[in-house]
Amino acid sequence: MNNFQDTYPIVDFEPDIDQETRNDYRFYFISKGKKDIYKAIQYEYLEELNNAPLFNLGFGDLDADAEDLLDQSVSGNDDHYKVFYTVLNTMPRLFLMHSDATILVQGSDSTPEFIAKCKANCTRGCDNEECKKAHRRIKIYRHFVDKNFDTLNSEYDFFGGVTLNKYQNAEPYQKGEKYISVLVKRKTPYYEN
Amino acid sequence: MKINDEIKLKFADERKLKETPATISQYEVLKLIAHRFKDVKPLFPTISRMGREFAASIKPASILLK
Numbered sequence: 001m002n003n004f005q006d007t008y009p010i011v012d013f014e015p016d017i018d019q020e021t022r023n024d025y026r027f028y029f030i031s032k033g034k035k036d037i038y039k040a041i042q043y044e045y046l047e048e049l050n051n052a053p054l055f056n057l058g059f060g061d062l063d064a065d066a067e068d069l070l071d072q073s074v075s076g077n078d079d080h081y082k083v084f085y086t087v088l089n090t091m092p093r094l095f096l097m098h099s100d101a102t103i104l105v106q107g108s109d110s111t112p113e114f115i116a117k118c119k120a121n122c123t124r125g126c127d128n129e130e131c132k133k134a135h136r137r138i139k140i141y142r143h144f145v146d147k148n149f150d151t152l153n154s155e156y157d158f159f160g161g162v163t164l165n166k167y168q169n170a171e172p173y174q175k176g177e178k179y180i181s182v183l184v185k186r187k188t189p190y191y192e193n
Numbered sequence: 194m195k196i197n198d199e200i201k202l203k204f205a206d207e208r209k210l211k212e213t214p215a216t217i218s219q220y221e222v223l224k225l226i227a228h229r230f231k232d233v234k235p236l237f238p239t240i241s242r243m244g245r246e247f248a249a250s251i252k253p254a255s256i257l258l259k
Contacts, residue, residue, distance in 0.1 A: 011220060011223050011224070011227070024234065024235070026227065026230075026236065028223045028226060028227055029223070030219055030222075030223065038222075038223070038226055040230070040236055042235065042236040042237060044235050044236075044237075044241055044244060046244050046245060046248045047248050049248070049251070049253050050253050054248055056240065056241065056243075056244030056245075056247075056248075057240075058235065058236055058237035058240040058241060058244075059237070059240075060236070060237050060240075062226055062230070104244055104247060104248075106240060106243050106244065106247065108237070108239040108240050108243070110243070111239065111243060161247070161251070169251075169252050170251060170252075181247055
């Protein structure tokens with residue numbers, strides 16, 4: 001996931017990076033399109049899972065004027081692949097610091113609140129059908145994993161979850177399944193002595 | 194002070210700004226932004242809440258390495 005050529009330069013400023021400490025890790029870059037948009041990527045440490053750290057991937061825009069962060073915004077800067085690959089490029093950096101980490105990926109448009117709000121102001125004629133705007137973010141990740149699964153699977157293990165907020169099993173990732181949670185782990189730690 | 198005001202203040206000297214390579218100035222902007230958000234935890238509350246709910250409900254054994 002670190003071989004993409006068309007990505008933005010990333011800067012990280014997390015001080016005192018220590019492999020023994022469970023930090024949050026943050027990366028920043030600027031999306032260049034119709035306008036410059038400051039972007040942030042956060043790997044938020046959640047807890048120990050199977051004696052290894054579980055990190056939650058968050059990503060969104062920084063609104064410098066409002067001093068706010070937007071994880072539900074749609075930028076419309078016509079560079080979504082470049083932005084997406086830039087986000088993916090940070091995953092190996094996290095695995096370099098925590099080779100046994102699990103990264104959780106979800107989309108902020110998968111929540112019941114998002115779907116309820118969307119349906120209340122529906123412009124897509126969803127009526128009683130499934131909300132067409134829901135789950136679009138995780139679909140981008142799923143599509144990438146589905147498309148590159150055979151290559152990625154040699155280096156990473158993927159798991160998928162199909163529900164939110166219920167006691168659940170994640171299952172070994174199967175291409176084409178409509179997961180709303182995707183987990184990724186490295187198969188083998190980078191540095192084994 | 195708003196971030197943009199800080200940036201303007203930082204680069205108030207136009208001559209200095211013109212002499213500063215674009216990449217350096219962008220790095221400075223990002224550094225300033227990162228500093229301003231340093232104590233904001235988590236950065237993304239919606240996705241953070243989702244992650245914590247997931248972590249509370251997942252059965253750890255289901256994602257053991259194969």
